[in-house]
Amino acid sequence: MxxxxxxxxxxxxxxxxxxxxxxxxxxxxxxxxxxxxxxxxxxxxxxxxxxxxxxxxxxxxxxxxxxxxxxxxxxxxxxxxWADVMAANPFPEVAAERPNQLLVLFHRDPFDPALLDLLAEHYDGPERLKPVGRELYIDFPNGQGRSDLVPMMTKLKFPKVATGRNWNTVTKITAKLGE
Structure with a gap:
């Protein structure tokens, strides 16, 4: 199983x-x-x-x-x-200090890093983004609610088959997987 x-x-x-x-x-x-x-x-x-x-x-x-x-x-x-998702976190300091402001965006297919180049042409916010395989890790230093990043990603037609979870949730799912 x-x-x-x-x-x-x-x-x-x-x-x-x-x-x-x-x-x-x-x-x-x-x-x-x-x-x-x-x-x-x-x-x-x-x-x-x-x-x-x-x-x-x-x-x-x-x-x-x-x-x-x-x-x-x-x-x-x-x-x-899932363990690989945890290990690949490029922002461990955010996970430790502000886990609710670290989002992992899960995609069905590998994330195309060229999308980040396109995003940089249209958006200059404080967020840090790092793709690793099918996941996109996003540090929202000012919180997601105040960010214009997600609307811009939607405008630029980032993949629709994706869903995000903050680091707190990722950690809780890790614990459930191990039970």
């Missing part, structure tokens, strides 16, 4: 409601073991016989649309991949 973290994109924001109890029920109904959810932002961990992430994402998306009436993207990482 493989231990997985599943991140749902855009739930419980903007009117897209999903009770975590319903998500747990769906996952257990799919035959997954050790199902847990974390926070109301669409985070789950579970064990599954499936070891292909793309196949698992498709199955989760289809089942979610069918049983929960929720069309959303799922981004999954196995426990080893």
């Amino acid at each position: 493989t231990r997985w973290a599943a991140l749902l994109r855009g739930v419980n924001v903007g009117g897209r409601k999903l009770a975590m109890a319903d998500l747990r029920t769906m996952l257990a109904g799919m035959g997954f073991a050790d199902v847990e959810t974390l926070l109301a932002s669409g985070n789950a961990v579970f064990s599954a016989a499936e070891n292909d992430a793309a196949r698992l994402e498709r199955a989760l998306e289809a089942k979610s649309a069918e049983t929960l009436r929720l069309a959303t993207d799922y981004l999954v990482r196995d426990a080893d991949q």
